[in-house]
Amino acid sequence: MLIAVLSGFILAAASPWLARSVGDRAGWLLAALPAALFVYFLGFLPTVNESGAQVIHYPWIPDLDVNFSFLVDGLSLLFALLISGIGTFIIIYAGGYLHGHPHLPRFYAIMFAFMASMLGLVLSNNLITLFVFWELTSVTSYLLMGFNHEDKNARWCALQGLLVTVAGGLALMAGLIMIGVAAGSFELHEILADDDVLREHPWYVGMLILVLIGSFAKSAQVPLHFWLPNAMVAPTPVSAFLHSATMVKAGVYLLARFNPGLGGTDAWLYTLGIVGALTMFTGSFMALRSTGIKAVLAYTTVMALGTLVMLIGIGTEGAIIAAMAFLLAHALYKASLFMLAGALDHETGTKDILKMGGLRQLMPITFLASCVAALSLAGLPPLFGFIAKELMFEATVGAPGLAFFTTVLAVVSAMMVAGMAAVFAIRPFTGKLKETPKKPHEAPPSMLAGPVVLATLGLLFGLMGFIPASGIVQSAVGAVYGSPIEVELYLWHGINLPLMLSILAIAGGVALFLRWEQVLDFYRERLGFIDRFGAERGYEKWYDGVVWLAEWQTRVLQSGYLRTYLTITVLTTVVLTGWTFFGHTNSAVTLGSMDMHFYEVAIAGVVVVGAIAASVTSSRIGAAATLGMVGFGVAMIYVLFSAPDLGITQIMIETLTVILLVLVLFRLPGFLNLSKPADRVRDAAVAFSLGTLMTVLILAVNGVTVTDPISLQLAEWSYTEAQGRNIVNVILVDFRALDTLGELFVIGLAAVGVYAMIRLRAEDKQR
Amino acid sequence: MGSVMAVVVGALFAASVYMMLRRSIVKLVIGLILLSNAANLLIFTVSGLTRGAPPLIPEGMTVPPGGAWADPLPQALILTAIVIGFGVLAFAVVLIHRAYEVVGEDDMDQMRSTDS
Structure with a gap:
């Protein structure tokens, strides 16, 4: 199972090479993987x-509860079959289309x-791996949507899809x-096994x-539906x-997937039911006014997603059966x-x-398949x-x-969709042959x-619902509902309310199809406000706001002032450390031993006085x-407290420092008081x-020994x-010899830098 | 003596930060020198102050005599830090001098562009 899920990634790495070496027919060859x-x-x-x-389990990071475990049930299998099955044809198709x-x-x-x-997402049993695959689909679909990356619009739309789905x-x-x-x-199977643990949890x-x-972001529900039609820029x-799929x-x-665990409450029913129904309506409403062949389909997808969400929200037995059947x-x-739309566009x-118009004779197979699918x-x-x-x-x-x-x-959505289905199947193929940018002929077999x-499967499944x-549908319904349900699918349900509604919807669809021109005019004249105030x-606005915020915080945080x-x-540092120290520890600040000699305190005094004097002096020599x-x-x-080596080194380095300062400071301008008195007080407070x-x-650390x-x-x-x-010497040159070597390297590098800058100066002067 | 040293280290840190907050680039260098001294003394103080018992092994013995001799490890670390600190300082001083030559300006607020 792990190999099955990951094989796509492996082939992804190998496919460019394969495609190059095989040439034209690569699509047919590569399709072997999804088919398998x-x-x-x-x-x-x-x-x-x-x-x-x-449940198929492969440990990955067991300590963190992150595992490659896969849940194979009706729902995941339905999706996996759709992904691999349709994927097979898509790969073959792409070979012809591109x-x-x-x-x-x-x-x-x-x-x-x-x-x-996608396969990893639907098969994952572990929440963390599920999320990882979820984000991978966002990233890879971004690359797919922006495939024509030289097109500015494609980049913008792909980014839009990415931002919406990744924010979600x-x-x-x-x-x-x-x-x-x-x-x-x-692990999903454990979470969903316990019915009420999530529903009754305070969170x-x-x-x-x-x-x-x-x-909702991923499945383009209102009001986040706008990215989906824009994703049409993809091939x-x-x-x-x-x-x-x-x-x-x-x-x-x-x-x-979460219906058994999270569903069944009023919040679930009303949120999903209302958002889903509104999305369904919005999708079909927008489909009706579109003339772009892919835009029509994109909006009907929005409609379908809304329908599915609504049905899952309703959550009755019948609704779940309807959802799975509708999904398929x-x-x-x-x-x-x-694919047919692509064929029309391509030809x-x-x-x-x-x-x-009038493509019936020229593209007969396309016409027939379009009719069945529509x-x-x-x-x-x-x-x-x-x-x-x-x-x-019924649901x-x-x-x-x-x-x-x-x-x-x-019912209203079904009318509009039926109308658009008729437009799709009839308009391009009947009437007079129209002049098109390319001379049309039947699409190649791969397409x-x-x-x-x-389309044939759609017909077959309809005739033989069993x-x-x-x-698959029965197992899928069982997985979504949480307990097994007997499912029978057949065409004739007898004369009942759903049949009446179907007839009503189709009648409405026919009427809309016949008067489509008037409908388009109506949208153009009366409903232009949608474009001005729509979700997009x-x-x-949000996008501009984010950019503005980013610029603002860069200005504030990256001011350029040290x-x-x-x-x-x-x-x-002061606030966080102080807050932790005084609020969350009970360390006592003790003054430590008062054992001190006069000369020690005198030297300490010299250091403090020197530091203060260096900070306030206005003369360079004084500094x-x-x-x-x-x-x-x-x-x-250092010398007084048993560190002779440190004392020697410090004296040597200090001598060099003073010489260096005297040499260089006097080539620089005299001290100026650049800041205002108020600034100085503020800085002094920070420093203090x-x-x-x-x-x-x-004082708090003194006397605390954690380990030997x-x-x-x-x-x-x-x-x-x-x-x-x-x-001390042994530690430096023996136990930590590599560190000392590194130190020598740093010093050497600094010396080279200093030398280079001095040489540079000399050359400047010669010029 | 630890409490006196605590005050000394605190004063050195305060002075160094105050100097680094100044606009003059020369004062930044002074701040750096003070900061490096402050950090070294900090390590030295918290590792415990011991009088007159350096970590040396006399002839004829294999460990330092007596019970309480100074901890050699912090000393080794500080020794490294002193030398590195000087390397950084030397580089910084020359760099600042060079920058002053090129820009002709000591005020950091005026050094805002990378090319001039």
Whole structure:
């Protein structure tokens, strides 16, 4: 299983090379991996249908509860099959669509990385690895959306998608950690096994909100839906993959996954129900006014995501069955529709539906596949989409508390979607042949394989509902609902309310299709305000705000003044250390032993007086002299307190320092008083606070011995091992010889630097 | 004596920070010198002050005599620090001198551009 999930990453690394060496037909060859994965996942079906979920465990960082463990149940398997199955066709399709594109090898690499991330996401049993894969999908999909990176618009849209989904990802991370802590486990199967542990936890509302933000951002729910249509800048194979089975479904997957643990409450029902229904309506409402062939599909994806979220929110048995059936139906028809849209765009050179016409004779297979897939989108019998839509109406009619609201929005949305399905399937293919930028002809086999197979599956599943029902949907529903449910899918439910609603929706769709031109005019004339006040304007405001904030804080924090940095550093140290010391420890500050000699105190006094004098003097020679006082005083302290080597070194270095200062200081200008008296008082206060803190800390530390000093051992070895009687020397040249070597290197480097600067000066003067 | 030394170290830190907060670049150098002395004395003080018992091994013995001799390890660290401190100081002083020659300005507030 680990190899299956990670194989995509491995192939991602190898695929550019493979694609280059194989050439034109690389797509067919590379598609072997997802195809093999599809077969591999199919192999799990019988066991999962028989005996339920399986957990496959590989320890990674067990101490931190981070593991590669995989949960194979109906839900994850449904997603894994969609990802690998549709992925197979997408790779083949990309070979045709991007034929001759200079960056095609790169495209394969990102695509495989994305696919592997997606598989990891849906199969992960561990919350942390789930999150890692979640973020990997955001990053790889960013690369895919911005694939045409020389296009400014593509970069902007890709960044938009990245920012929205990653911002949601941050919220999700916090939510997942809260869930893990609350449930006492980071393994999904353990968290979900205990029914009420999350619902009855005091953090329930917090984690619900955070998880929902993450899911809604990823699955483009209102008001974060705007990034999804913009993601259309990606090449069509990417859009087809992102929209049908992957990326945007990740949020839906997460909600479905957590339904047994987080769902079932009023907060869950109303948030998901209302947001989902509004998203569904917004998506279809915006689809109706679009003329770009990919934009239409993008907005119907928003509609589908809203529907799924709404159904998961309703959460009744029927709603969950409807959600899983709709998920499957949508993946099948949306992937084929996108690939067909790409074929039309590829062969005609335009994306505008209004500019296409009469392609029926020239592209017969495309036409046929479009009709089948669009019928499924519109929800007409005998397609699988019809079953899903019937189930959806059934669920909304029975929704507790939201029945009227969701049913009305569902019917209205279904009308608009049916209208747009008709536009998609009929407009480009009928009427007079229109002049297009490219001379149209039928798309190559690589671009038709996917849509034809997937559209046929949609028809097959519709006619023989028991295949998907017993094959996968039942297990998936069981996993989402939390307990097994008997699922039967068939076309004819008898004459009931859902059928009436379906007929109403289709009638409305036909009417909208026939009067589409008037509808477009109406949108243009009356509803222009959407563009001015839509959610995307909000994003732009937010984006500008973030940039402004970044500039502001850079101006404040990176002022370029050393004293600002120093003041902030010193005050932070003083406040944090002081707060910890006085508020959180019970160390006593004692004055220590009062045992002192007169000459010791006198030397200490010399050092202090020297330091103060050096700080206030206004003469350069005075500064050099007082610094000498400090240095030699310190040397005396070393000598008095049993450190002869330090004393000798300090005297030597101090002499050199004074000479250096005298030599250089006098080439510099005299001291000026550059700062105002108020500034000086402020700086003195900052300095004084640090000095006081250091004094207090030393007093507190005095007399505290945590462990025996390691010097006892060093002293013992000094003569026996290293044959030296001066232990300090032995430590320097023997025990820590490498450190001393490093020190010599630093000194050498400083010397080279000094020499170089002096030489530079000499050359300047010669010139 | 530890308490007196604590005051000395505190005073050295205060003086060094005060000097580093000045605008004149020469005063920054003075601050650096004081800071390096302050840090060395800090390590020296907290490792315990011992009178008249340096970590030396007399002829004929294999460990220092008596019980309480000064801890040699902090001394070794400080010795390294003194020398490194001087290296940094020498470099800084020459660098500042060079900067003054090129910019013709001692005020750090005027040295805001990297090329001039």
